[in-house]
Amino acid sequence: MFHMKQRALSLFIGLALLSALVVGCGGAAGTRGWAAPARAGDILLVSTGTRRLDGLNAQTRQQVWRFNDFWHIEDGSARKLRGIYGQPVVSDDGTVFFGDYNGYIYAFRPSEVKFQEFERDSDKPKAASLKLGGPVLGGVTLDPATGLLFVSAGESLYKLQSTQLAAKIANKDLDIEVARLFETGGEIWSQPLLANGNVYISSLDGNMYAIDQATGREVWRFTGERSLASTPALASDTLLVGGFDRRLHAVDLATGERKWSFEATDWVWSRPAIEGNSAYFGDFDGNVYSVNVTTGAATWSLALDKGAVRAAPVLSGGLLVVGTEDGWFVGIEPSSQAIRWQTKVDTAVTADLVVAEDGSVLIAPSSCVSLNDTDERVYYTGLDPATGVLRRALGPVC
């Protein structure tokens, strides 16, 4: 009898523990995304870490819409978005393109939103979706001259015509010509960079590739010591790319030959900000570096000790603005490496910073935060580079 009670107790304990495991761990593996903000006319596009894309009035920061709540996607399996990692791009006619972790790229037109028509799902304006071969982590790049979209998804680089995908908004059955331009030996976590008629991508297989935009032919490859995850940055005729080998590599744009490698103290994942002959970047040890692009010599290094630096820093208003994993934004004077201001947002900053047309810095922290220990939740979307004063979104973003 007791033996049976004991077995029942074992079952109960086992179930309780496993339930706790599932419930307690359920949200731990979420793909939140780290898409950098972008402008689409008078709309600011921000992914607030909720697997959605919010459209805010660029001036007032009032929420205008949320993708995909306000749109109708024909493909049912594409309606549940996952993390958005790449910065959205906007074509001349205002069509927005972006990819998500599910491996879809989406196209929609913010100008088509009319709230009063949302009584039924089918009344919503339509959005197009296209499934590619793997998670879209690096994002998409639009060539404004040709209208070609280059997308890094999974281990492959794809090419398609943006106008075709935009036309799919109106006609879901439209066949789109998608070319798998190139395949690497590892996942591509970098945004394609277009220059010289080539596409430049780094890959977790440890290589940076130059690929002919038209044919997909490998022009050259540069091999680092470990995985390369950062998006390459172009400084004149030099490509700068960081890696898990703790180095920032300078590579000749034409030949792919190494010019120099600068050794940091931890992973270099942030895309460098370039001004003149200086490149500024951070590492996962929380250091920020200024490096001479020609020689690779460090001009200065600064230990912020505020968490890893994954987000690409920017230069604006004469200051270098850096975001860190511990939720800090720091304004540094590049000439003297003096810290002018520092502001904390209490959530990780992993999305690249972007300079707006008015010189302000657009930011996309990982999540909303509680305001001054109250129940009020806010999402910060920008800061003044001169003072570090934050600007928040208005409306039900959180």
Add this chain to the structure above:
Amino acid sequence: MGIGFFFDTVLINPLTNLFVLLTAVTGSTGAAVILLTIIIRIVTLPLTLKQMHSTRMMAVLAPRMQDIQKRFKDPRRRQEETMRLYKDAGINPLGCFSSMLLQFPILFALYRTFTLTVGEAPEALIRLNERIYPWGLLQSAVPLPGEFLWLHLGRPDPIILPVLVAATTFILQKMTMMPAMDERQRAQNSMMNMLMPLIFGWITISLPSGLGLYYVLSNVIGMVLQYAYVGGGAFNWKGLIGLSQDPVLPRALEVRQRQMDSVEEYTRGQEPVGTAALEETGSGNGANAGRRRRRYANGRRRGRR
């Protein structure tokens, strides 16, 4: 210093670094999971053996437990006699759960390990960087490949692995379980034999494959240990699939019988259960209980000269 910090420092970080190290050495995350499972089972072997022994002894003492249930109506007295019985037999009733209780923090830590090292969220890599010890071999091994056979160890496998988890849990239970003494017990056994594997399999659907693989391998090791514990012998396949009421490991019956004989032999010259307890109550029973404490293992009584 909170429990989270303690858990991170003592369990999650060492396991994560060990997993990365094993992957770096073997070049395969799958091989690393296999080795990690073996290492964990070796480290927890003393507790596993204790649990097996306690479980077996509980089965041996079941008739005497029923005797106590009939003899004493007062719940307090019944509990006292029950505890006395355990004490005399030298077993701790919580020993049956010790291994299971240890499994939970290990499973939780492994969940974190797999989501950090081969998890599908790219954000995990940032967290992993904070946890990796500053050793060149470990640092250079990241990021780890997640693929092994048909699995991505950081993502759930919705079909095959849950089936394997359920199947191995079922077999292990059948190997552990002794024949029922009555119809009611048989019905309960049957229900639990089906329920537990189904639930474990269902939960596996939403967990990283690495964790499911660990559980399958752990079950297989458990089967080997169980087989060795009863001293080998024949394997009753019919009992496994329900065509026979005999135990899956027939030798388990012999072991149990020997243990029961030992208990009977020891208590034959003693007072009936409960009488001694009555007489000993309030009479400095510490020394007497110490003299009465005996160990029964593998059918042999130890500690009595």
